[in-house]
Amino acid sequence: MTTSHNLGFPRIGERRELKKATEAYWAGDLDRAGLEAAGAEIRRANWEKQRAAGIDLIPSNDFSFYDQVLDMTCLVGNVPARFDWDGEHADLDLAFDMARGTDEAIACEMTKWFDTNYHYLVPEFTQNTTFKLAGAKVFEEFAEAKAEGLTTKPVLVGPATYLTLGKVTDGSGLDKFALADQLIPVYIEILDQLAAAGAEWVQIDEPVFSLDLNDAQRAVIDKTYAALSRVGDLKIMVTNYFGELRDNLELFTQLPVSALHIDGVRGAGEIEAVAARLPGDTALSLGMVDGRNIWKTDLAAAKTVLAQVRDTLGADRLMVGPACSLLHSPVTLRNETRLDQRLVAWLAFAEEKLDEIVALARAVDGEVDSALFEANAQAMTDRRESSLIHDDFVAKRVAGLTATDYQRNSVYAERARQQRAKLKLPMFPTTTIGSFPQTRDVRKARAAHKKGDLSDADYDAFLKQQIDEAIAMQEDMGFDMLVHGEFERNDMVEYFGEQLAGYVFTKLGWVQSYGSRYVKPPIIYGDVSRPKPMTVKWSKYAQSRTAKPMKGMLTGPVTMVQWAFVRDDQPRSETVKQVALAIRDEIVDLEAAGLAAIQCDEAAFREGLPLRRADWDEYLDWAAASFRLAAGGVRDDTQVHTHMCYSEFNDIIESIAAMDADCISIETSRSQMELLDAFVKFAYPNEIGPGVYDIHSPRVPSTDEMVALLEKAVAVLPAEKLWVNPDCGLKTRGWAEVKPALENMVEAAQRMRARI
Numbered sequence: 002m003t004t005s006h007n008l009g010f011p012r013i014g015e016r017r018e019l020k021k022a023t024e025a026y027w028a029g030d031l032d033r034a035g036l037e038a039a040g041a042e043i044r045r046a047n048w049e050k051q052r053a054a055g056i057d058l059i060p061s062n063d064f065s066f067y068d069q070v071l072d073m074t075c076l077v078g079n080v081p082a083r084f085d086w087d088g089e090h091a092d093l094d095l096a097f098d099m100a101r102g103t104d105e106a107i108a109c110e111m112t113k114w115f116d117t118n119y120h121y122l123v124p125e126f127t128q129n130t131t132f133k134l135a136g137a138k139v140f141e142e143f144a145e146a147k148a149e150g151l152t153t154k155p156v157l158v159g160p161a162t163y164l165t166l167g168k169v170t171d172g173s174g175l176d177k178f179a180l181a182d183q184l185i186p187v188y189i190e191i192l193d194q195l196a197a198a199g200a201e202w203v204q205i206d207e208p209v210f211s212l213d214l215n216d217a218q219r220a221v222i223d224k225t226y227a228a229l230s231r232v233g234d235l236k237i238m239v240t241n242y243f244g245e246l247r248d249n250l251e252l253f254t255q256l257p258v259s260a261l262h263i264d265g266v267r268g269a270g271e272i273e274a275v276a277a278r279l280p281g282d283t284a285l286s287l288g289m290v291d292g293r294n295i296w297k298t299d300l301a302a303a304k305t306v307l308a309q310v311r312d313t314l315g316a317d318r319l320m321v322g323p324a325c326s327l328l329h330s331p332v333t334l335r336n337e338t339r340l341d342q343r344l345v346a347w348l349a350f351a352e353e354k355l356d357e358i359v360a361l362a363r364a365v366d367g368e369v370d371s372a373l374f375e376a377n378a379q380a381m382t383d384r385r386e387s388s389l390i391h392d393d394f395v396a397k398r399v400a401g402l403t404a405t406d407y408q409r410n411s412v413y414a415e416r417a418r419q420q421r422a423k424l425k426l427p428m429f430p431t432t433t434i435g436s437f438p439q440t441r442d443v444r445k446a447r448a449a450h451k452k453g454d455l456s457d458a459d460y461d462a463f464l465k466q467q468i469d470e471a472i473a474m475q476e477d478m479g480f481d482m483l484v485h486g487e488f489e490r491n492d493m494v495e496y497f498g499e500q501l502a503g504y505v506f507t508k509l510g511w512v513q514s515y516g517s518r519y520v521k522p523p524i525i526y527g528d529v530s531r532p533k534p535m536t537v538k539w540s541k542y543a544q545s546r547t548a549k550p551m552k553g554m555l556t557g558p559v560t561m562v563q564w565a566f567v568r569d570d571q572p573r574s575e576t577v578k579q580v581a582l583a584i585r586d587e588i589v590d591l592e593a594a595g596l597a598a599i600q601c602d603e604a605a606f607r608e609g610l611p612l613r614r615a616d617w618d619e620y621l622d623w624a625a626a627s628f629r630l631a632a633g634g635v636r637d638d639t640q641v642h643t644h645m646c647y648s649e650f651n652d653i654i655e656s657i658a659a660m661d662a663d664c665i666s667i668e669t670s671r672s673q674m675e676l677l678d679a680f681v682k683f684a685y686p687n688e689i690g691p692g693v694y695d696i697h698s699p700r701v702p703s704t705d706e707m708v709a710l711l712e713k714a715v716a717v718l719p720a721e722k723l724w725v726n727p728d729c730g731l732k733t734r735g736w737a738e739v740k741p742a743l744e745n746m747v748e749a750a751q752r753m754r755a756r757i
């Protein structure tokens with residue numbers, strides 16, 4: 002019989018129960034027992050959903066109060082020395098300390114899990130790192146499910162992935178992969194204990210197989226699985242997901258374990274090769290249901306693939322699951338009553354994906370649920386042919402693009418000359434990144450307006466007053482280029498997505514980003530266009546209130562797509578092109594409305610990089626081109642800015658230059674300007690605003706500090722190319738710290754000017 006199984010279910014609850022409980026616990030409004038009970042209830046509900054759907058092998062330990070990598074850190078006792086730990090048992094409160102920091106110890110770093118928008122807590126290694134079995138969560142949750150009558154498949158982050166994702170923090174030059182010898186025995190203990198508790202399967206996640214691996218990583222993999230395979234009475238499934246195996250295929254298929262899982266969506270082209278190479282009686286789990294997107298699976302097509310593999314391996318060696326954990330999918334479609342029902346018919350969230358998995362497993366064994374398969378085929382046809390998706394105007398426009406659409410009229414040097422003549426900015430011009438503090442009042446007014454409790458006229462008056470105050474403040478402080486403050490915006494993607502054709506927003510489609518922070522990505526379901534201006538009203542109003550240049554403020558095409566669920570019926574690059582055209586329309590309209598400078602944020606430009614180096618160039622080419630397409634419609638004397646709030650540019654500096662923005666603002670204050678290096682080495686030709694004020698902290702930087710940073714910048718870059726600005730937008734900060742910080746920043750610029 003073909004086995005249906007799951008790699009992981011969303012842990013946030015249908016209505017964000019996990020967030021509510023953890024935040025209440027942190028605030029002291031819920032006690033530990035209450036928190037534990039809330040977690041147990043989510044796990045129970047998740048297991049019940051999977052059992053009811055008919056999943057044969059249900060995971061456990063996929064739940065976490067914060068993060069599964071952090072849980073692994075606790076389980077193997079790898080607690081950084083700065084946390085006050087007895088060295089015995091690493092429990093939940095300690096995990097929260099590591100995730101959130103304490104008065105004495107700063108939090109562990111957080112970074113993106115592969116190419117997802119999920120963030121894990123980075124394991125830390127030093128010369129003193131030792132491991133020991135220090136956690137109980139995986140055993141407790143297995144026992145908890147057992148008590149409910151379920152023999153689950155506990156999930157662990159694998160040793161190779163754990164070591165790969167961690168970093169050496171003591172500057173010792175330690176080879177972290179050498180730690181495998183100490184780490185593997187702890188995994189063996191874990192597996193022994195699970196087997197003793199009655200586990201039949203364990204799932205070990207090793208998505209590093211989707212990366213370019215070096216010899217050290219390969220050696221860890223060899224060692225690990227040679228050792229783990231000797232644990233008796235427990236079947237090990239090693240999973241890869243998020244990409245193809247490519248040159249790791251041989252290594253992967255030779256692993257001496259009971260089952261191997263591959264991503265059948267992103268790695269569809271390798272299914273046959275993997276099946277053909279699978280040794281002995283190893284089972285193959287095919288992830289046929291996309292865990293990273295929200296579209297229904299084409300069941301007929303998936304069944305055909307599965308049937309072929311079944312012919313090769315036999316049903317007993319075939320398993321069906323989602324491509325990756327469903328952690329990255331919203332929980333359920335059931336509550337999306339406000340969505341267009343035609344669209345709902347094309348979608349599957351985590352719960353609906355369970356039904357697809359089970360239907361596929363049964364169907365390959367000959368039990369086809371005809372009603373479900375027919376409805377699915379109908380949905381596939383409807384979607385393909387739907388007028389909701391296809392917009393001839395957009396198609397024609399994209400087809401008609403020529404090389405000149407992707408460039409400004411003149412090269413940067415000529416544009417800079419014209420912009421200088423028009424803007425007459427001083428040396429070291431000062432500006433901010435766009436948003437000002439979103440105070441309680443601002444959020445309250447927006448919410449009241451959305452609910453209908455505040456009239457359009459009153460809301461308009463409120464926003465005007467906010468903008469007026471922000472402008473007066475910037476003028477008083479002596480800013481050279483002003484912003485309106487973004488008071489009307491909830492979020493830099495949602496605000497635009499709500500106004501673009503082809504985008505739709507769910508009511509409860511939350512996905513965990515990190516800890517108790519969830520995001521609700523929009524769904525790009527059809528051709529994207531801009532029916533009418535999106536920001537012109539407020540930018541024009543703001544410009545009318547000042548003689549200083551006002552900066553229009555937009556989100557760039559890559560970011561608009563990267564932070565959304567994206568169409569799977571055309572390449573991402575095509576969708577980005579459509580979004581770029583919509584933004585181009587907006588930029589042209591802003592110019593016509595009298596805005597002399599327009600900023601187009603690309604916060605997600607770097608995170609769009611593919612997992613494999615070999616795929617980078619293709620991505621970077623179309624990503625940079627999309628920015629040029631968005632910006633290519635304006636006159637030479639209109640100044641186009643972009644902003645990226647991170648600072649690792651070494652690998653991508655050429656493409657950043659290829660975007661050809663007149664000015665880029667980046668994050669550099671925390672690295673003491675070291676990260677300007679990439680721009681210096683590359684001799685970046687256009688203007689640049691290295692952030693001098695770290696907005697991630699409530700601390701007010703002094704004028705001296707910012708002058709010191711600017712001096713570092715002047716030492717390596719031409720002074721006439723430098724702008725003075727914070728690291729990022731100020732919306733998460735309070736006015737109490739923002740005002741003095743901005744005053745100091747303007748003063749720092751003035752001091753720099755006085756010297757030349």
Ligand code: GLN
Nearest residue numbers: 434435436602604646730
């Ligand atoms: N303009 C946006 C703001 O200031 C940029 C946000 C971002 O880069 N994350 O809020």
Ligand code: ZN
Nearest residue numbers: 645646729730
């Ligand atoms: Zn930013």
